[in-house]
Amino acid sequence: MRRADAVLVHTSAGKDSVVALHRTVMAAKAAGCLDKVVVVHADLGPGTEWPGVRELAQRQAERYGLRFVVVAAPGGFLGMVENRGMWPDAARRLCTSTLKRDASAHLYTQVATALGLDGQALLLSVYGVRGGESRARALKPVLSIDTRASSGRRLILSWNIIHDLTSDEVWQEIRDHGLEYHPVYDCGLDRLSCIYCVVAPESALILASRACFALGLTAPEVYTELERRIGHTFKPGITLGGVVAAARMLDALDGPLTWERGDALRRHLGEDAVQEWRRNLALAI
Ligand code: SF4
Numbered sequence: 001m002r003r004a005d006a007v008l009v010h011t012s013a014g015k016d017s018v019v020a021l022h023r024t025v026m027a028a029k030a031a032g033c034l035d036k037v038v039v040v041h042a043d044l045g046p047g048t049e050w051p052g053v054r055e056l057a058q059r060q061a062e063r064y065g066l067r068f069v070v071v072a073a074p075g076g077f078l079g080m081v082e083n084r085g086m087w088p089d090a091a092r093r094l095c096t097s098t099l100k101r102d103a104s105a106h107l108y109t110q111v112a113t114a115l116g117l118d119g120q121a122l123l124l125s126v127y128g129v130r131g132g133e134s135r136a137r138a139l140k141p142v143l144s145i146d147t148r149a150s151s152g153r154r155l156i157l158s159w160n161i162i163h164d165l166t167s168d169e170v171w172q173e174i175r176d177h178g179l180e181y182h183p184v185y186d187c188g189l190d191r192l193s194c195i196y197c198v199v200a201p202e203s204a205l206i207l208a209s210r211a212c213f214a215l216g217l218t219a220p221e222v223y224t225e226l227e228r229r230i231g232h233t234f235k236p237g238i239t240l241g242g243v244v245a246a247a248r249m250l251d252a253l254d255g256p257l258t259w260e261r262g263d264a265l266r267r268h269l270g271e272d273a274v275q276e277w278r279r280n281l282a283l284a285i
Contacts, residue, residue: 004157006111006125007037009066010104011128013057014192015035015181019173020128025064027161038067040107042100045076047222048194050184051215060180063284071103077194078226085229085230090199105149121154129160132167139158162218171268178280185264187211187257195219202238209247210257 001007009024013112025183028034039061054070061068073080073265077095081087088094104125112121125146131138142163146156162170167190182192188207193200195208196219212219220240221278227233227240234240249258262274 001031001036001124003122004033004036005115005117005121007033007038007124007126008104008107008111009039010100010127010194011039011041011057011060013041013053013060013182014128015170015174015185016128016130016133016162016165017057018060018128018179018181019109019170020126021060022173022177022179023066023161024126025066025234027078033062034066037064038069039110040069040071040104042103043070043072043076044095044099045072047219050076050182050192050195051217053182053192056180056182063180069107072106073103075098077155078222079224081230082234086232087227087234088198089235095194095198101149108149108156110156120152120270123156123211124159125156126159126161128162130165130167130170131160131163132202136197168268169271171265172237175265175269175273175277177282178190178277178282178284180281181264183259183261184211186261187214187259187263188267196223196240198235202235202243205234205240205243206247206250207257210251213247213251214257220247 004180007024007028024037025034028037039057041054043049043059043118058068077099080095080098084094101236108123111123115121129137129140132142140160140163142160144158149156165173173179175282184192189204189211191200191204193195195212195217196205200208209220213218223234224240224244234243262277265277
């Protein structure tokens with residue numbers, strides 16, 4: 001970290017990102033180089049993410065007095081799907097490569113140019129990727145050279161700073177340090193992804209639809225209309241039309257989805273954790 005010319009923390013504002021950010025800040029403070037740290041958020045476009053994600057990412061950065069930068073690809077997620085006439089899939093996550101990686105590449109150029117170094121700049125890119133999330137992520141190294149983004153002008157190192165943490169350990173850090181997390185976790189969702197994520201299981205898509213109904217969001221209509229227009233199903237064997245119909249049926253049977261602030265912590269760590277988190281959050285602000 002001392003050797004790096006800049007440290008870029010890539011954040012979705014999700015639970016793993018906020019813990020990765022906190023750990024990066026602690027490491028940078030210990031190394032005496034907090035001034036090198038910049039927080040980067042990739043905006044996936046209107047109507048794609050849960051309300052308040054970008055603002056939350058900014059608050060999470062500002063808590064430590066860090067510079068906050070937003071990168072965005074033109075058209076966003078929905079524009080990309082409309083143009084291609086297809087949804088991305090798990091094998092070809094064009095959404096991640098186009099909307100996040102390519103958008104960040106422009107930022108690397110800007111940062112390296114602004115540094116004005118004679119030689120190659122060393123940029124340390126930090127991610128909240130955990131090995132426990134999937135087999136593919138388990139195989140990712142903790143530290144590696146990003147050969148795709150590196151060039152003669154810049155060497156990019158990728159650091160998966162919380163690669164070894166479990167989901168419960170992430171929630172423990174959120175409790176212990178009073179880190180602000182997005183309220184959508186409280187309704188039972190485990191990831192702060194796009195409202196409809198192409199790698200989410202069907203159960204999560206149904207839950208997301210019910211959360212949209214409760215919050216009065218138009219994503220279910222917008223996405224199902226797009227699916228109908230392009231004639232390509234959201235996931236192999238799963239249509240969003242079917243997902244939304246299943247969500248409506250569950251709402252009719254069980255009533256609308258309800259949740260309270262702190263339910264995610266309650267679910268993972270118990271009632272005491274909610275009180276502790278509230279105390280720590282109040283002290284941190
Ligand atoms: S959250 Fe899912 S759908 Fe959204 S960009 Fe990431 S992989 Fe793609």
